[in-house]
Amino acid sequence: MSQLRDRIKDTIEQEPVVAFIKGTHEQVFCGNSDRALQALRGVGAGFAAVDVLPDPRIREELSAVSDWPTIPQVFVAGELVGGADIVQELAMTGQLEATLDEKLGQTWRRPGDERTVSVTDGPGLRLVPGG
């Protein structure tokens, strides 16, 4: 369990822009997750997405880390920027770009640079039989 939490924390800290969503960047299964991604795309931000659907523990651990109860959650430079409503509002008022500029300089302007990363498999998390 703590391994999963560590993976989530590492992802939040290492990815300049990361959105925890229901689905992937190519196939979103939730209107709110889609609103968050559209806001990021609207300003031309590159981002990593994490799908919370494969395992309910992802969402539980994420909310424990972020103190935020709902999905999606968008983080910039390790900090929670908001859920769908906030990110959309920030995008409409120009504050999303300002926030990205402030936290990341100009490095975030990578339109189309999108990928989905996993926090449940890969080298960081190994399931030990019976462990």
Add this chain to the structure above:
Amino acid sequence: MVAVIAPGIVGPMSERLEELLRAAFPDAQEVDVLDRTGGGDHFHVTVVDGSFAGLSLVAQHRLVYDALAQPLRDGTIHELRITTKGGA
């Protein structure tokens, strides 16, 4: 047949959410709860409160989540949209 309440009609869940929000924000200039689908589980709540001034949107929304922690936890709220303003 199950009668479906039209979106925007005030149902018992809307009233419960408004009570929770009024209790958490007694000095709010505006508390509004919209049942987006009429199904009693998809809501858009708006809170305008002078005490929000100077708080980040994340901090403002956290206060709303705190006020609605019980219905969020027990699953009666499936989806929640939030609009907060610091007021005049």
